[in-house]
Amino acid sequence: MFLAWKEIVRNKLKFSLVVMVLVMISYLVFLLSGLAGGLMNMNRESIDLWESDAIVLNDDANNTIAQSFISEDELPDIDENNTSIIQTSLIVSNEDNEESAFLFGVEDDTSFIIPSLESGDMFENTGEVIADASLKEEGFEIGDELSLASSDETLEITGFTESAKYNAAPTMYSSMDTVREINPMYGDDTVSAMVIQGDTGDVELDDSLVMMPTEDFINELPGYQAQNLTLNFMIIFLFVISALVIGIFLYVITLQKRQLFGVLKAQGFTNGMLAASVFAQTLILSIIGTTIGLGLTLVTGLFLPDVVPVTFDYVTLSLYAVVLILVALLGGLLSVSSIRKVDPLEAIG
Structure with missing residues (x-):
């Protein structure tokens, strides 16, 4: 972890680009999450207040x-x-x-x-x-x-x-x-x-009537499910894009360090130690980028006009933040696989 952080500090510009990408993706994910929550709330707000079954x-x-x-x-x-x-x-x-x-x-x-x-x-x-x-x-x-x-x-x-x-x-x-x-x-x-x-278990209805659980009734509201599915799919695609972009960035950075990895392997560093360093680096970058994106989202929420239906659920935001970090680590697997292929003699030349 120490070596990973030292390299980030030493190469600020290069790793700042990775952080910026994470900030933009996380910012968009968090805003879409708030928009999805706000639109859901607009559709069901009064029904939720009924507290009906x-x-x-x-x-x-x-x-x-x-x-x-x-x-x-x-x-x-x-x-x-x-x-x-x-x-x-x-x-x-x-x-x-x-x-x-x-x-x-x-x-x-x-x-x-x-x-x-x-x-x-x-x-x-x-x-x-x-x-x-x-x-x-x-x-x-x-x-x-x-x-x-x-x-x-x-x-x-x-x-x-x-x-x-x-x-x-x-x-x-x-x-x-x-x-x-x-x-x-x-x-x-x-x-x-x-x-x-x-309790509605013993309710007897006329043949011309139907009884729906309140949550099922909400899901049948015009446009409710289509709207939620659309926004949720957009968020899922952003997670996939995040993994691909971070994976490509880290892979390119890893290729630039092939000679360094070759020297470290020649000195006795194992594939596991080098992989742990890359994962630590990815973890640090993803935490920084996601935290900045979350902060920007919350600040943006303070200045949005009332006509914009945005509702931030902090549990959902926290969950998405964790998923973004895990997705970034998943993207780092591509770099780990390339480390294993580094031949010390070939890399040193």
Whole structure:
């Protein structure tokens, strides 16, 4: 380890290039990780706040709440904590700002799917809604009268909840009567779904209904899996590229030191000792490059605007950092194999 570090210090420029490559790759990996986390959170934020175990939908709804229409007579009679909901999509405007949003109608203002109220008051009358914090960030305020693109009805914001996006759009919550006035497709005894907290093993369903575990429902959200798979594949490819680039760099450096390795072998150094030196060198370089890349990522996160959906999970970042270091060591195997082929007499000339 000492000899490996001494050589790095002695040849700063050459090894700085290797570190710079590692910094750029790790920086991109960490940023993509944050972007993937942010986009995932935008899709499932409100559902995670429900802390539910299952969702009951119409069997013909293609696993989406918006297309599910259920008569209240068909809903299962269960003892677990549950609530019926209605969902409709809206384009709301307060004259200065316009935004797409999802409106959830609930049975009452104590429903467990309603996020924590951060400011203002809970809705009480038909036409009153509470909105999640992301609408507040877009310029909407308590008391705003919202006009709707798809209805002559208007809504009034009475309060704001914690951030609770659904399928990457802001959410609002109100009574079922409010949603039924806006969307006539919902009759007096029609709901979209039932959200259940608790054991669902003994729940008996009508033939027209299907019950999905909440995590399965999230995975069926439009674009959710495709988006996550795309970003994860990009991260995997970066790991592969990292191994190849570091392997090539170290291989070239090793070839430049063939004569030195020949002299060391002639003096009694074994292949194992030389390989350990190369691995130590790779470990030092990868730790330095990955650490700098991680630091740059965290600093970048402080200056990114709120519209950029980036969420850094420190456990994931730590895991990726370890993987990057291991991948760099894997790339160093190419150099180790070349050391074994060095003939002391031939290298010395």
